[in-house]
Amino acid sequence: MxxxxxxxxxxxxxxxxxxxxxxxxxxxxxxxxxxxxxxxxxxxxxxxxxxHHKLFRYPIFGAVIGFTVALIITVGTQLAYPLVTGGKPILSIPPMLVIFYEMTLLFSVIVTILGALFESRLPRIxxxxxxxxxxxxxxxxxxxxxxxxxxxxxxxxxxxxxxxxxxxxxx
Amino acid sequence: MQEHTQLSDKEITDDLLSPVIRSPKWFWMTIGSLGLIMLLGLSGYVWELYSGLGVTNVKRPVYWGAYITNFVFWIGISHAGIMVSAILRLTQAEWRRSITRAAEVLTLFSLIAALSNILFHVGRPWRIYWITPLPPVVIGYDFARGIWPNIRSPFVWDPVAVGTYLLSTILFIYTCLLPDIALVRDKVKSKIPKIIYSVLALGFRGTPRQWKIQATAPILLSALVLPIFVSVHSIVSWDFAVSIAVEGWHSTIFAPYFIIGAIHSGVSAVACLMAGLLWLYKLDKYIKPDHFDAIGRLLVIVATIWLFTLFLEWIFALYPLEDPEIALRNMQVFQSPWNYLFILFLFTAYIIPVSAWLFKNIRRSAKWMFFTTILVNVGMWLERFLIIIPGLSRRTELSFNWGSYSPSLVEMGLVAFTFAFVICGILVFARIFPIIPPFDVKEGMRFRHIIKIGKRNISAVVRE
Amino acid sequence: MKLEYDSKTRKGKLIYPEKVIERSLGKVPPSKDLIDKHLHKRGGMFRISLMLTAIFSVIGILGTILKVINGFDNLSDWSVYVTACVFIFTTFMGAPMLSMATKVARGNWSRPVSRLSEIFCISGIAGLLMFLPILWVLPSLEDGRNTLWFYDPGKVPAYSPHIWTTIVMIAFILTALALLWINARPDFAILRDNSKGKNKIYSFLSWGWVGSTKQWNSLRQRVSILGIFYFMLLITVHFCLASDFLMTLLPGWIDSLYPVTQAHNAIQGGVAVLIIAVFIAWKWGGYKQYIGLDQFWGLGKLLFGISLLWVWFFISSLMVLWYGKKPNERDVLQILMFGKYLPVFLGTIFFVFIIPFTLLILNNVRKSFYGPPIIAISVLIGNFLDRFRHYSSAYSLDRTIDENTHRFANLPEIYVPSIVDIMVLLGAISLPIFLILIISKYVPIISLWENREYILYGSHEKYHHTEVLVEGKPY
The missing domain is CATH 3.30.70.120 (Alpha-Beta Plaits)
Known part of the structure; x- marks a missing residue:
């Protein structure tokens, strides 16, 4: 129109x-x-x-994506090359927690920023x-x-x- | 915040955008001399690349030297930027407005400086992509690599954490920068910068919806970045603490100890930076003695908590009464040269600055805050040095000889490089974007009210 | 929207628009109504709870006497008793921290709840009473255990942990009581001038308060200095309790972070009990118009942040001990977390972290009247389990070492509380509440002067086509 x-x-x-x-x-x-x-x-x-905006929902989406990515990376790389080092068993939880945590937050931030742009109706050409x-x-x-x-x-x-x-x- | 200069929107725009529109007189001179230092440092690095790590003084058993000390130091500095900005945003402290951007930019450049130290430290920096879990399809097949990164090693957590932190910092700064890029877009006259700023501003127009997102997103992002900030230095501390090979490193307090130390040195760096900006850009309408007062009070608390964690670290190291540990502590405190460094560290990191900050006149003076906060950072650099070097130079079960360490010329040059790089980075940033957010300051002026009680005018703010 | 309240003359009634009601501190300026509420006769509920807590306290005292008669030699017999005593310090005695912190940070939102948080100072007396028998339970340094204090047989007394901890604890409780009195002094003066019956008590308690500028200035100074002392002593008390009354009893547990974790737990538990107290005052105490959603929201946010910090402390410890894998570290992890005490450990994590985290992350839960109190109860349960996990395992430990593995030969079973233990527990929870109820008859639980002060600084004003809350910060 x-x-x-x-x-x-x-x-x-x-x-x-x-x-x-x-x-x-x-x-x-x-x-x-x-x-x-x-x-x-x-x-x-x-x-x-x-x-009205729904910005508060975006971090949760991002967190889910990030957690999945972290799960694939940590489990995948350990199973692809199952070598026990330092007496730490394959798929031991404490080190995996670190990667989960970082990836979850990273993707939350990225998706939140994308959400902020979308919710402000940007970019505007x-x-x-x-x-x-x-x-x-x-x-x-x-x-x-x-x-x-x-x-x-x-x-x-x-x-x-x-x-x-x-x-x-x-x- | 009692002192206040009420300014109109136009005055604020003109004031804060003047370094962006036109270079200040000292600008090119300063950048030139900083560039010289950087060039000297980098030529040392080229030498190191050519002839190997032998040009540094890092050798058995002291495998970690000035680079790692410097890495931990810059990671520490990077912490306060985001912390100051995020905590002040979350608590909606009114005095945050003129200092958040500078603090965030400090974070950005000190993180890059920290990462560059890792490049300096490793023997074959061109294989840095080995820490990524990217499949061969993406990075090309590399026969020497063969295995995936070992996620059970703290050295893989490090790049994950620092990378996350760097990426989120950049995105965070960019989001908060959008309205100001739009302002610069509308202010600059020359053609090519205008096009670049227009692309970067993404067509920001300042509708209520955009302002609402601008108010909400930084708070949300602060809440997300704060946990990252806590994790990054914890993970850096675990590089040390999870190993049992070196006495004095295997302590559970390390994560909080490093974090509080990072806040101590970083908030000091923010105060130092504020004083510098205040003098360079003549920002006395925006950065007031009240800002320094508030930071000074915060620092007294932070420094004291830090001292308490240091005390805990010491007392629980001595509590099991194990001989190697006692010998190490004995060496740190009583044997030359560590004893001189230790005394210097205690005096510069705590005793002199904190006793100075107890006086209101010192807290409110930019000059005094500048000098005391520089002292703190000297002390905190020494703190990291004293954690790393004495522990390694003792003979342990896995390394069979004693060692000693003092940085070589190349190492000192590259340490100087990082300092010059951070200062230069901030100055260049301030040349391209406003270092004090004009839109935030304008909002602050608008949200300001005066409540009259009797003969007293009390400054007040609008809460939405 | 019509404003009946004139912010210039500060007269009339504040009527808040719907949108800003949650930001407000209450609907009516504190006035005669608040004084009447305090001086008014308490309802039946109050008397019943007073009676019940009194009865339970007596039961608890009986239980303690039974314990003492049984003797101090068997450490494991006292494990629940010690748990209960430390529980008082990690919950009730942490609550005043909120008032101190927000006063130092100059927050306005906490004005209606700051007195409620200060009133918890009185529970220190219950804690001290419970602590005294433990001095006889804790073995002296002569049995060769490690200690953080210097010990030199013949020169330094073998009871230095006992002496230092008692001194620190008494200083802590005195500071807390001093803070309560200093903060309440202006209120006592208001009541002295407004009440008829209790005139004498209040004029004694107000100690010549007339509200001169000098007095107000010194009040502010004293509160901030004592508040900082309170915080430092809180950490020191937990440092003493956690190190000598707990960690040295579990040989090989070298965790420099644990004293901080416990002090942090105290602040977490303190916020939790405070939320419950605020809820009770709001729901049944008749203070609905003085306590708003803003207070629950603020406390909910605080509880959320503190719970996140707790898990960070916990992971920091776990990571280092788990990666270290020395024999003593494996033992400690087995005893406290992954061995026989696994259910208690999982319960701790669930109640202290998972429930607060998953629920308080939702703003709708944080910003509600019923959400934070329910989560606070969960946090308190978790806090108790956490104390139980640490203290009962350390107190019921068999210290025989297996010569081949250099590890403990027998790991402690989960301690099952006896009837006497349950009596003690009931008493430990009731006695502080009893003291708080008693003192609330004399100290108004909503601070009169702080809310009066706020009328000066907070007002609703018209701003072009909308309405905003304007808040002043005078110092």
């Missing part, structure tokens, strides 16, 4: 909040509205929709409607992403609420 987006830049947090609630009242849905800031704000500062001043100067950006027919009205609303400048982009 050919969706267009329009960005309005604001300075005041309250104005963004008011704009957001008025846009919502006039029928824009939560997934069509997005706030962009250069640094974190307390959750719900602009009355934006609370983002095209920036769409975006302005550099958001990051560098602390402007607050409000993006409305709608079909082409409604874009004009959205831009007008943003301007009405005092957006310093608006910018169009495509999704």
């Amino acid at each position: 050919a969706n267009k987006s329009v960005l309005g830049l604001f300075v005041d947090e309250n104005v963004v909040g008011d704009t957001l609630s008025s846009l919502r009242k006039s029928g824009y849905k939560d997934n069509e509205l997005e706030v962009m800031t250069g640094s974190p704000y307390p959750e719900g500062t602009f009355g934006e929709a609370e983002p 095209f920036m769409g409607a975006y302005d550099e001043r958001i990051m560098t100067e602390g402007y607050i950006g409000l993006v409305v992403t709608v079909s082409e027919s409604r874009i004009k009205k959205a831009e007008d609303t943003l301007k009405k609420f005092g957006a310093e400048s608006t910018k169009r982009g495509w999704e």
Whole structure:
């Protein structure tokens, strides 16, 4: 679907909040509205929709993968070359614990990072409607992403609420 | 944290990004001289590669010398970086904001320095892939190898643990760096850096969802990295402790003893690094005496716990009243040159710094903290030296002669190389990425409040 | 959302929005209500538990007398007694650590539970009473056993472990009691000015507290200095108990980490009993509005971290001893873990590590009212099994050495407690609880002044389109 987006830049947090609630009242849905800031704000500062994520599940997946890998490596290499060294029997548990532990954590970390990227919807190849001043100067950006027919009205609303400048982009 | 300078977003961006946008005046000079030291060290290494390990003074029975000491030392330093960052993140300490990144970067480069010591130490470093369990299909068939790595040997645990730690550290730093890369992307003007930063930033835009993940992921990762951090130095300590061949090594306290020692030397290194950054980049708006005060107080506790573990190690070594063990301890404390080193170690690692940190004025002074923490690290290097060398140089059941050891010129050069490498690495990192996270500092400014009680203004923070 | 509480004038009632309720320290600012609650007559439940613990304590004292009559010569006869005594030190006496640690770290979340943790200091008296007979049980150094203390026949007394441990223990308990009193002194003053009947006791206990700036400053200093002393003495007590009252009785057990492990166990057990105490105060004590989810969450997180640390200590010991494989190390592993005591060992691991780890890793369990207390009970069971595994095997050890293998000829069987042992056990658990119940009649179990102080520093404020909790840290 050919969706267009329009960005309005604001300075005041309250104005963004008011704009957001008025846009919502006039029928824009939560997934069509997005706030962009250069640094974190307390959750719900602009009355934006609370983002839900499942990041806490990823480490467990990673742990399962890592444990399996460790099991294959430790058991496999010992059985492939069953030589008793230092009086330590083949498949003795204490040394295997070490490898289990490290691999489990390693894969947890990797999968968590992948999860963090996925949950932040990254990587994003095209920036769409975006302005550099958001990051560098602390402007607050409000993006409305709608079909082409409604874009004009959205831009007008943003301007009405005092957006310093608006910018169009495509999704 | 009572001292505070309220700054606007733009000021913070300009302040913290200035070393990234333009090299400071001293930059190339410093990098040049550090590079010279590194070059000298590396030329020694080339010599070692050419003529074999004979150019070092490592010989029977002292098989482990300055390289292994240095390895344990840098592993120790690497610990505090992540520990400081992870613990402060988990406890949501407000003063973490300006020091986490520097601490993590210290971890990264000291880990690489530690690993390079292993390369220096082994006779045939080109066979380093033998420790991986990769099948011949992947690495090509190697007739000399023939067997799989023996996972019952602590020397296989080491690369697994250190590799895990290195990889997680890199990923951890990168995740926390994303918003700042996006900031640099938007700030730089020249074309090619902009493209590189744009690729690295992965299109980060600062939506609430992205910020929420940015707040959650580091905490989650901290919780995952902390157990890795504990395991790495435990495993390094087990390289020593699980063997019974050398007196003074076979002790169960070794894992906690090494960890606490690592925290002691590493947190000191973080304080030292902070003072350095403060002077080099003029960051006095971001690094305050309060930071040094907090670290100083933490160090007093850590150092005292470390001393207690040292005491336990000693008392339980003497408790069975076995002659070799008593002789070893006797040698460490009463025989030259170990006795001088031992006294120097005790004074530099504990007595001088801790008695200095008891005074508030010293804790709050960057200069004093810089010098005392350097002392700690001198002491902690000696500690590792005193664990490794005297134990090995005694005649034991498996090695039949007495030995002694002092590092050769090549070894000293390569030890100097690691120090130059870590400093250089941090400076280069600070040239490419902001060493103090601007987004975190901005959040800190925003989350800051003042509660008025009577005539007193009390600084307060927003808790979400 | 309407705020009836005005953070500027600090008047009115705090009404918390749903989202931040778990972060709050309670719904109502501590006020007259809290004082009334403390001075109010205790309910039937309280009296029944007081009676029960009193009866069990008497039974325990009877059991001890029976033991003493039986004589001190047979070490194995005393193994459960010693286990029970050390159990007091590894659980009840570890609980005050929480209050000390959070005060040094300046945490705000623990304010409602810090007094509950300090009140456990009183159980040291029970521990000391139980410890005294053990002085006669422990053999002197004349029998040739190793010791950590210097022993030179004729010059140094053969009872130096006994002397040092007693001194350290008394210092430890005195420090604990001093901490309890110093922390409660402002509360005694509040009660002195608000109660009618018990005026005299409180004016004596408050010892002239008027709340001058000087007094507050000295209170803070004393608490932090004594708190550090408390921590150091805790470690020293466990060092003494674990080394001379345990490890030297099991020849060949050279484990420099064990004293630390036991001290760590004390902190773990301390957090566990504290969670149970907080739960009781929340559920039946009538303090529902002062203890929030935040406290259970914080304690749950703490218990989780401590349990992980415990297993690290344990593995650190095991790895070195298992890899060493000297005859004495094999013996120690056989006696304490993999031999006859295997079921007890597996029970320890299960209750102290596996249950806390698998359950507390879930945030839903950590952040609930019922999760942490259930896990705390499991930790306490495991803690007892751990003490039993170590102390009873060391005390019932037959020290004959097989000449061919250089190992112990007979490994100890699992010690089966007799009826007298069970009497002692009941008493050992009841006597500290009895003392705590008694003292809770005089010391308010929710700190009045710490919660009053928090009203100054914590408030809910509007932040653009949302609501946030603002917390101040004054020093």
